[in-house]
Amino acid sequence: MLEYIKNNDFTNIITGRRSVKLYDENVKIAKEELQAIIQEASLAPSSANMQPWRVIVVHSPEGKNKLRPLVQFNTRQNDTSAAMLIILGDTQSELYLEKIYNTAVELGKMPKDVRDKQVTQIMSMFPQLPRELKIEIAKIDASLFAMQLMLVARAHGYDTNPMGGFERDKVVSTFDLDDERYVPVMILSIGKAKEAGHESVRLPGEEITFWR
Amino acid sequence: MLEYIKNNDFTNIITGRRSVKLYDENVKIAKEELQAIIQEASLAPSSANMQPWRVIVVHSPEGKNKLRPLVQFNTRQNDTSAAMLIILGDTQSELYLEKIYNTAVELGKMPKDVRDKQVTQIMSMFPQLPRELKIEIAKIDASLFAMQLMLVARAHGYDTNPMGGFERDKVVSTFDLDDERYVPVMILSIGKAKEAGHESVRLPGEEITFWR
Numbered sequence: 001m002l003e004y005i006k007n008n009d010f011t012n013i014i015t016g017r018r019s020v021k022l023y024d025e026n027v028k029i030a031k032e033e034l035q036a037i038i039q040e041a042s043l044a045p046s047s048a049n050m051q052p053w054r055v056i057v058v059h060s061p062e063g064k065n066k067l068r069p070l071v072q073f074n075t076r077q078n079d080t081s082a083a084m085l086i087i088l089g090d091t092q093s094e095l096y097l098e099k100i101y102n103t104a105v106e107l108g109k110m111p112k113d114v115r116d117k118q119v120t121q122i123m124s125m126f127p128q129l130p131r132e133l134k135i136e137i138a139k140i141d142a143s144l145f146a147m148q149l150m151l152v153a154r155a156h157g158y159d160t161n162p163m164g165g166f167e168r169d170k171v172v173s174t175f176d177l178d179d180e181r182y183v184p185v186m187i188l189s190i191g192k193a194k195e196a197g198h199e200s201v202r203l204p205g206e207e208i209t210f211w212r
Numbered sequence: 213m214l215e216y217i218k219n220n221d222f223t224n225i226i227t228g229r230r231s232v233k234l235y236d237e238n239v240k241i242a243k244e245e246l247q248a249i250i251q252e253a254s255l256a257p258s259s260a261n262m263q264p265w266r267v268i269v270v271h272s273p274e275g276k277n278k279l280r281p282l283v284q285f286n287t288r289q290n291d292t293s294a295a296m297l298i299i300l301g302d303t304q305s306e307l308y309l310e311k312i313y314n315t316a317v318e319l320g321k322m323p324k325d326v327r328d329k330q331v332t333q334i335m336s337m338f339p340q341l342p343r344e345l346k347i348e349i350a351k352i353d354a355s356l357f358a359m360q361l362m363l364v365a366r367a368h369g370y371d372t373n374p375m376g377g378f379e380r381d382k383v384v385s386t387f388d389l390d391d392e393r394y395v396p397v398m399i400l401s402i403g404k405a406k407e408a409g410h411e412s413v414r415l416p417g418e419e420i421t422f423w424r
Contacts, residue, residue, distance in 0.1 A: 010222045010367050014255050014360065031423070039417035043226055044359060045374050049412050056422045063424035096415060104413045136351070137376070140397065143355035144374075147256060148226065151363070155222050162257050162356075164349070175424050185352065198322070200261050201315045203308060205251035210268045211243070212275035212387050 003036045006157035013154045018197025020159035020189075023080040027192035029158065034059070034083060037156055037190075041149035046141040048122050049100060052093035053138075053145040054182060056086040056175050066174055070167040077161050077189035084189055086171055087146050088182040089138025094126050135183050142185040149188060159193040162186050215248045218369035225366045230409025232371035232401075235292040239404035241370065246271070246295060249368055249402075253361035258353040260334050261312060264305035265350075265357040266394060268298040268387050278386055282379040289373050289401035296401050298383055299358050300394040301350025306338050347395050354397040361400060371405040374398050 007013060029037075038055055046052060058067050064078055067086075071078050078084055101119050104110035126134075150160045166187055172179035219225060241249075250267055258264060270279050276290055279298075283290050290296055313331050316322035338346075362372045378399055384391035 005223060008222045010220045010225055010363070011217060013222055014252065014364070017255070017257075019257055035417045035421065038421055039414070040226065042414045042417065042420065043229070045229075045231055045362070047376050051415055051420070054420050054422070056424055058424050060424065066424075096419070100413060100415060107413060109411045109413060139348070139352060140355045140376075143352045144359040147356040147359035148363075150257070151222070151360075152226070164259050164352075175422065177422065201312060201319060201321060202251070202254045203263055203312060205247045205254065207308070208254065208263070208266050209247065209250055210266070210387065210389065212268055212270050212272060212278075 004033050005155050007155050013151050017150060017154055018159065018199065019161040020191075020193040020195075020197040021076050021161055022193070022195040023077070023082065023159070023189070023191030024194040025080050027082060029082040029190065031059075033156065037149065037152050040152045041145050044141075044144040044148045046144065047137050048118070048126070050093040050097060051100065051141070052090045053142040054088040054090050056088065056177070057083050058086065058175070059083040063175070067171070070171050070174060071163070071187070072165045072167070074163050074165055074187070074189075077163065080194065081189035081191040082158070083191070084187055085149070086175070086187050087142050087185045088172065089135060089142045089185050090182055091131065091134045091138055092181050093138065094123065097122060138183060139185050146186055146188060153190050157192070158190050159197065161189045161197075163189065216245050217367050219367050225363050229362060229366055230371065230411065231373045232403075232405040232407070232409040233288050233373055234405070234407040235289070235294065235371070235401070235403030236406040237292050239294060241294040241402065243271075245368065249361065249364050252364045253357050256353075256356040256360045258356065259349050260330070260338070262305040262309060262338075263312065263353070264302045265354040266300040266302050268300065268389070269295050270298065270387070271295040275387070279383070282383050282386060283375070283399070284377045284379070286375050286377055286399070286401075289375065292403065292406065293401035294370070294403035296399055297361070298387070298399050299354050299397045300384065301347060301354045301397050302394055303343065303346045303350055304393050305350065306335065309334060350395060351397050358398055358400060365402050369404070370402050371409065373401045373409075375401065
């Protein structure tokens with residue numbers, strides 16, 4: 001099912017992932033492959049399968065130039081990566097609910113009565129949630145998507161760097177999207193590493209675990 | 213490096229993941245293996261490598277009984293899973309910063325002057341951040357960890373279900389932890405599927421992607 005896969009070794013993918021800040025500028029990624037990476041990452045789970053993640057793929061020289069002043073200390077990634085993926089949460093993900101659940105019925109993956117019950121239930125509740133809670137749900141789900149995307153990128157032979165440091169209040173409107181509707185979650189640079197990322201350490205598992 | 217791995221096929225792991233709600237009650241997971249799963253999941257990236265994820269592993273019958281009234285419509289997962297993993301964000305993750313960065317220096321993964329500069333920089337900024345922003349960072353990073361944990365579980369031959377429906381204001385204090393410090397992000401049930409999860413559909417990649 002997955003396309004263009006170069007590395008299917010799960011252990012290698014998760015133990016070898018590094019935050020890569022400098023990329024080989026000569027390595028571009030075709031639009032079709034970027035789309036495949038996004039599609040595969042979207043196999044992540046989400047609240048009520050509403051999939052509130054959206055992605056601005058900044059890959060043209062013009063797009064990179066527009067983004068550059070907004071990425072603070074992350075200009076190297078912007079300048080050298082094949083693309084900068086601005087991961088957004090959609091606070092109006094309910095607009096796609098019927099489409100998602102109808103497709104599930106059409107493909108025989110959900111009985112029609114289950115669809116009817118669940119869509120009614122979600123639509124009676126979700127649109128009325130406070131905006132802050134919708135943003136929180138969208139950010140958590142979009143983060144699940146982002147993690148899976150970083151691993152999928154490695155399977156495709158590419159590297160990434162997740163970034164929190166950028167102008168959150170400007171990045172959505174700069175690319176002509178509605179910044180009331182879409183909230184930025186993080187930016188992932190993607191490309192072929194020119195310089196290996198640093199190895200980093202983790203706390204011992206016992207220090208982060210409470211047994212009950 | 214990874215222990216107890218039964219399935220190392222990345223494509224199978226991500227395409228075969230389902231939200232599993234009913235588990236084989238006879239299949240327990242040893243404490244050592246649960247700890248290995250948590251350790252492997254913590255290879256996820258985080259802001260400034262501060263690793264703000266924490267996990268309450270609810271695996272004893274007493275723990276499950278205490279959790280049961282707090283999981284709303286998710287009692288099947290609580291009753292049948294090997295464990296319920298309550299994923300928390302630590303709003304005081306700076307308490308571990310020196311330990312993390314010192315270990316990196318000791319293991320030769322970071323030059324001492326880089327450590328000094330970064331620790332000084334982070335400690336001059338992070339503790340003063342507004343509580344809401346610390347919570348947001350912790351939730352995003354803990355979600356990256358949670359996604360990786362769901363995939364690591366599959367590599368170990370287990371299944372999971374991410375849950376947002378539970379009593380967020382009670383779950384931390386019920387297990388005798390400081391609910392000012394730790395914020396719940398989601399619960400993951402983990403165990404051996406008794407009943408296969410449902411296949412679900414995803415929006416076409418083009419509908420969630422903006423090219424710039």
